[in-house]
Amino acid sequence: xxPRCDCCGEHINKLNQQISVMRKEMxxxxxxxxxxxxxxxxxxxxxxxAVSKIxxxxxxxxxxPPPSSPAASPRAALEQGNIQTVPIGYITSCFSVxxxxxxxxxxxxxxxxxxRIQQSVFNNPEHALVGLEQYSHVWIIFLFHKNxxxxxxxxVKPPRLNGQRVGVYSTxxxxxxxxxxxxxxxxxxxxxxxxxxxxxxMIAGTPVLDIKPYIPEYDNPxxxxxxxxxxxxxxLQKDSDDQSGLKSERSDDDEDFCGxxxxxxxxxxxxxxxxxxxxxxxxxxxxxxRDVLEEVKAYATxxxxxxxxxxxxxxxxxxxxxxAPDVTVDHPCYGEEAHSAIAGWIRxxxxxxxxxxxxxxxxxxxxxxxxxxxxxxxxxxxPRFKFLRSPEEAAAAIRGVLSADPRSVYRRTRCRDRLxxxxxxxxxxxxxxxxxxxxxxxxxxxxxxxASL
Numbered sequence: 543x544x545p546r547c548d549c550c551g552e553h554i555n556k557l558n559q560q561i562s563v564m565r566k567e568m569x570x571x572x573x574x575x576x577x578x579x580x581x582x583x584x585x586x587x588x589x590x591x592a593v594s595k596i597x598x599x600x601x602x603x604x605x606x607p608p609p610s611s612p613a614a615s616p617r618a619a620l621e622q623g624n625i626q627t628v629p630i631g632y633i634t635s636c637f638s639v640x641x642x643x644x645x646x647x648x649x650x651x652x653x654x655x656x657x658r659i660q661q662s663v664f665n666n667p668e669h670a671l672v673g674l675e676q677y678s679h680v681w682i683i684f685l686f687h688k689n690x691x692x693x694x695x696x697x698v699k700p701p702r703l704n705g706q707r708v709g710v711y712s713t714x715x716x717x718x719x720x721x722x723x724x725x726x727x728x729x730x731x732x733x734x735x736x737x738x739x740x741x742x743x744m745i746a747g748t749p750v751l752d753i754k755p756y757i758p759e760y761d762n763p764x765x766x767x768x769x770x771x772x773x774x775x776x777x778l779q780k781d782s783d784d785q786s787g788l789k790s791e792r793s794d795d796d797e798d799f800c801g802x803x804x805x806x807x808x809x810x811x812x813x814x815x816x817x818x819x820x821x822x823x824x825x826x827x828x829x830x831x832r833d834v835l836e837e838v839k840a841y842a843t844x845x846x847x848x849x850x851x852x853x854x855x856x857x858x859x860x861x862x863x864x865x866a867p868d869v870t871v872d873h874p875c876y877g878e879e880a881h882s883a884i885a886g887w888i889r890x891x892x893x894x895x896x897x898x899x900x901x902x903x904x905x906x907x908x909x910x911x912x913x914x915x916x917x918x919x920x921x922x923x924x925p926r927f928k929f930l931r932s933p934e935e936a937a938a939a940i941r942g943v944l945s946a947d948p949r950s951v952y953r954r955t956r957c958r959d960r961l962x963x964x965x966x967x968x969x970x971x972x973x974x975x976x977x978x979x980x981x982x983x984x985x986x987x988x989x990x991x992x993a994s995l
Contacts, residue, residue, distance in 0.1 A: 577693040584692055591624075629749035630663045633684070636929040636939075637745045638988075640688055642948050642964020642971070644743045645701070645714075647725045650942035654730070654929040657682075657737045657750055667735035675732050679756035682739075684723045685749045686716035694719055702891040705951050712885065723748075726756060763882040893954075897979040898941040907985040909933050911969065925987035930967050939966055944973060944980040 619625065635655040637643040644650045659667035674680070697707040698715045710718060723744070730738040737753070758765040900908070911933050912926040930936045947954070949962065962973050962980075965988060972984040 577691065580694075581692055627685070627751050628663065629660070629685070629751060630753070631657050631659050631750050633657055633742075633744045633746060633748040633750060635742060635744055635746045635748070636967040638965050640745060642943055642962075642966065643745050644943055644946065644948070646946075647727060647741045647743045649743070649946045650939050651741055652930060652935045652939040652942070653740065653742050655727075655739045655742045655744060657739060657753075659735045659737075661735075671732050671735065671737065674729070674737075674753075674755060677729055677755040677757075679726055680729050680737075680739075681754040681756055682723075682725045682727050682742075682744070682750060683752040683754070684725070684744060685751060686718075686721040686723050687747065687749055688745065689716055689721055692721075693717070699951055701947070701949070701951055701954075702893050703887055704892045704954070706892075722751070893947055894978065895945050896947055896975070898944045899979060899981040900937070901981065901983055904982040904985050908936060908969070911936065911985075911987075925968060927967050927969075936966065936969065940971060940982060944982070947975075947980075949975065 633655050634657070636653055644653065647653075659670060661667055664670050694710065694717045696710060698710050698713055698717065699705050699707055700713045700715065714723075716723065725743055726741075727739040728741045730740050732738070910924055911930075912924050913931050914927055914929070916926075927936065930939065943964065943966070948964065949957075953960070953962070958975065960974075961983070962975065964971055968988050970986050970988050971982060972986075973980055973982045975981075
């Protein structure tokens, strides 16, 4: 076989490149087709539900109407999980766009928002908030309304994993079969029908579906274990008191037993057989009481061992567990099972935290902003925050957002040398990212920046 020439080699390379490009295009087309099929199915479901509601397919008057299907009733739909959500209100937040919004609520503590309960849900919305002021934190269940599309995948690439794929249910990705979000926010105050929140990660206009109070005794596994320990200690004290009471009863029974013996000895007209039977009965009663005390002692000892094993669980984690006696109790000893566990990449992600710097110009521009409630005749032309209370708080919020690296994996890998823009309250921030740091270059009012464009 004759060796191929350079011209043939070039043609082969071009053909291989074209084949690889065609394969990528086919893969993209398959993904687009799958997304279109899923979207088509959802549209069909919505059309069917709309048709069933407005009753377009009504039977003729002369014909007998067929029996209604159970799926058409609201109760049957609720039992099947097919419900229509109605937002109870919409978030007014210091974050107006997705870009730069924290992915988790604890990243930016000074971030604030307001939620006003709609009157269309309750005639008196403030009545629904009575008693909520007793809690410091609330769960917010909301809708990811800015996903842009309804498609979702079984595996996603979290930004903190820097491109690695994991299952969607092991992450908090917004692209899910049901685009529901859950966040834990701090409850600052309640003013009528409006809730003031902080430590939030929601953008302005987010539809809120429900609010639930945060209760550490129920929501925190560590708090559950501590509460169970307290209950066990109280029960142990109660058992010790019961044991002391049984001991006193035992001493009384001993005295009665001795009295019976003395009376048996003093009365000569009683037969020997009757006295022997009485003594044996008293001895049996005494032995039964002793058995009860032994069971109580074993119960208290088992509870003490349970408490000791929980207090030393870190020291004996490698040693085999000793099986405790099979005793039925109201509150079982959880031990190590009560502790929560998370994925390792949450505590030690491949993407490290960044150092945040401010240029002197950015510091001067940020210091020029006024708090929301400060007013003066000579300060009317200066920019003003709506949610943030001071420039220092705004600087802390900016550091929180940038230290967590809000860029996507695509921007982080392919757009390293480009500027990054995000909006915080009424300020538009311009920054750039270097090696393990982020530097704020400019802080301008949002209106001024839009007008200049």
